[in-house]
Amino acid sequence: MNDDxxxxxxxxxxxxxxxxxxxxxxxxxxxxxxSELEMSRFGVMKHLRVLEEANxxxxxxxxxxxxxxxxxxxIREIHDRWIDKYTERHTAALLELKAELEDxx
Amino acid sequence: MTTxxxxxxxxxxxxxxxxxxxxxxxxxxxxxxxxxxxTGLASYDLRPGGAYTxxxxxxxxxxxxAQGFPCPDVIVDGEVIEAEPPRRLVTTFRMLMDxxxxxxxFTRITHEISPAPDxxxxxxxxxxxxxxxxxxxxxSRGDNEAEGAGGGHAWVLSDLKSxxxxxxxxxx
Numbered sequence: 001m002n003d004d005x006x007x008x009x010x011x012x013x014x015x016x017x018x019x020x021x022x023x024x025x026x027x028x029x030x031x032x033x034x035s036e037l038e039m040s041r042f043g044v045m046k047h048l049r050v051l052e053e054a055n056x057x058x059x060x061x062x063x064x065x066x067x068x069x070x071x072x073x074x075i076r077e078i079h080d081r082w083i084d085k086y087t088e089r090h091t092a093a094l095l096e097l098k099a100e101l102e103d104x105x
Numbered sequence: 106m107t108t109x110x111x112x113x114x115x116x117x118x119x120x121x122x123x124x125x126x127x128x129x130x131x132x133x134x135x136x137x138x139x140x141x142x143x144t145g146l147a148s149y150d151l152r153p154g155g156a157y158t159x160x161x162x163x164x165x166x167x168x169x170x171a172q173g174f175p176c177p178d179v180i181v182d183g184e185v186i187e188a189e190p191p192r193r194l195v196t197t198f199r200m201l202m203d204x205x206x207x208x209x210x211f212t213r214i215t216h217e218i219s220p221a222p223d224x225x226x227x228x229x230x231x232x233x234x235x236x237x238x239x240x241x242x243x244x245s246r247g248d249n250e251a252e253g254a255g256g257g258h259a260w261v262l263s264d265l266k267s268x269x270x271x272x273x274x275x276x277x
Binding site: 002025026027055058060069071072073075076077080 | 112114115116117118119120230232246247256258259260262263264266267275
């Protein structure tokens with residue numbers, strides 16, 4: 001089941017950090033991503049492979065470089081299937097409240 | 106490709122339990138495009154240099170105007186660059202619903218469809234090159250969803266998958 005792969009991929013702080021990096025600036029090389037982490041190149045590659053297998057990262061070749069792009073579709077599918085269906089209204093209100101309170105502090 | 110174009114390109118991929126032919130039809134035929142996502146009526150002249158346009162359905166036009174957006178009779182225009190059914194479709198794309206986006210000019214969208222090794226599903230990858238089009242890039246990312254502008258490509262693809270796999274879009 002594809003959802004399992006997505007949840008497993010997201011259940012790791014390094015992999016969430018990699019997604020956040022791509023959200024800030026998309027289309028990065030392995031070398032660029034590696035420079036943001038205190039981890040071996042091999043370790044970063046392993047995390048990127050898990051993200052690719054979950055379809056959260058899609059790679060494209062550009063000349064000699066392999067660029068990594070954040071693919072938000074699986075998260076959207078989870079949103080549409082789980083969040084939209086049950087809790088969106090409440091979640092939005094709570095997220096707003098959280099943002100407001102955190103802004104104040 | 107420079108760093109600037111890398112950061113403005115958006116890539117979306119979805120796996121759908123459908124044949125490449127069914128996905129191709131759902132992208133290129135108005136009787137399908139009216140049923141998911143932004144529900145526009147797509148029209149493609151599927152040869153290099155052929156015209157690509159999207160017209161609003163009467164319901165879409167009425168809804169847009171009720172929200173205070175004047176809706177033109179052509180909401181997207183562009184040109185077919187490559188058409189290899191059912192695998193690859195490259196077009197230019199200009200959004201005409203909003204004067205600011207229309208002024209950003211033409212962007213480029215590539216649709217790639219591949220059957221998955223399991224033979225039961227296919228992948229659809231949408232690559233949108235959005236250099237010089239920050240307003241359309243925000244719309245495509247779904248940034249304006251809270252204002253009723255739809256959730257961009259990810260939302261459209263999730264809806265397309267639902268339609269092809271279950272016979273009904275998410276909202277329906």
